[in-house]
Amino acid sequence: MAKKLSIRDIANELNISKTTISFILNGKAREKRISDVLTEKVLKYVAEKGYKPNQLAKSLSTGKTMIIGLMVEKISDYFFAQMAYHVEELAYDSGYKILYCSTDNDLLKTRELISLFRDRHVDGYIITPPAGLEKDVQALIDDGLPVVLFDRYFEDVDSSYVVLDNYKASYDAVKYLTQKQFKNIGFIELDSDQSQMKDRRNGYLKALQESDLVPMVLRVPFSNSPDKTMKHLIDFIEQNKNMDALFFATNYLAFEGVKALGKLKFKIPQDMAVIAFDDHQAFDIYTPTITAVAQPIDELAKKSIHTLLNMLNSQSTVYKQEKVIVPANLIIRDSTEKNNL
Template identity: 60%
Template structure:
């Protein structure tokens, strides 16, 4: 026979203490309600011995909090997003929160459905990498006074909390380094995207190329492309633009496809083509030769994201007071550049 789950009524009956008093103690309000330390200790010791687990729904109704945070990213399996998620989960756990992950696949309709789902589940706060087209939904969350922090990209038309990398300067520095090494035909392979982070990376490339008097050469790849299709597109691009002596890839997964394309063409890195990837990846340090990268400080980004969200969740910062954090990147030079 299944053992009956212990309830607050059972605890109150066993200890001969009012149910409301038990509830206040379990919800951390003993001091506020002037409940003695002795009684508080007796109740907490008893529930620990009995392995009592509170009903989270009932607890959320009494406290107004679910202690749940929604992390909504483009693709949770992506190296960048999965590592951010790992650091956020660790920070949240230490502060008594749990994180629910989901992927939007950069689809505004799917994102909208997920926001409505988690709003109905009364999550306490949101960390979102927003696709274009959900500006109104983000504004609605903010107007409803839900704590929301955007990251990786943001909407210039919306005043909001966000944490992003200095994408412009990171790309500018990559091109400047290549130009300083006497590369003359530096290509930029990016996504077909109007998102802020991609636009800033492209602007950094353009301005650096103009600064050094070099002709820009672009390939823009559809986001929905498979890795194989992208590799084939890059292969054709390199064959068509055979003067290219180096490439800056706007994401790490574009770089992975790019390295495959370069190998398929039997070209050598860095002898034939120098390579820098935006977003570092563990595998870049395993490749032969190792791949240079514009690195995002993942732990720092996660720390800033959670700090801003927790300030709102714990009412340390008003909902209408926004914090915008732009974090510098680090250019890591490895053997993919001569």
């Protein structure tokens, strides 16, 4: 096997100091007033030899690994998969690579992954945190590490975050149903007190309160299998026979909800109107199509990576914590157009 080319080898071959070679390879030729002729000579030589710098040595020199740790709830979920795709693309344009993983909303697993990323010396973190991670996030911040929370945040931790305006999005969706004269609106949510779910619940409750309507809420355990969720939904619908609309707090709950309505022989929207929080490409090809709260994933991803890059490019380790709230869009489709049929 051929010996891997080192900076020492390049310096000896070109009769140039290792320091000069290092400055050129790290893009500091102009800053160090190294001539264009010499710079071109070195770059041409390393290109011909296929030289690749040792990443560990480079990180020790610059203090950066140029790697970002991205931790989402479930990378297979459409929302988080699209978010990860956009973040990776934007990070790459700024010279960073992404290491990403799923936490499965599991506190212990998330802590182990943070420990792994610390060992890898990632430069910054974008985290969709499970409940109970407050101390771990605070520890990262206290150690001067850039952290951006995504999709949810902790009220008791002063951190940067990028989230959807979940409260207003939920309020607007339910307000739309009340304006369409739906009177008995059920809300299907995850059994979670995380910020995004609390805001969606509170938006629902506020809209009902303004119309003097009675809440009907089903909380589904996050760990439920699809079959268990289906059973809970069928029982809930059968127990609330006057219900004329369902608002689902996530798209995957809506998928199971549509199946449950089908098993009960309910027609959408004649027997039950449906709105899903978090749009999905499948909702536009369902029959009928499904009204949904759309999260602008590209905008959320852009805000997240730009917030983190601002911190990474800061000259200080005492970072300004940015709180970014992005508005949602309500996409009206056939599943709520009962009066037009």
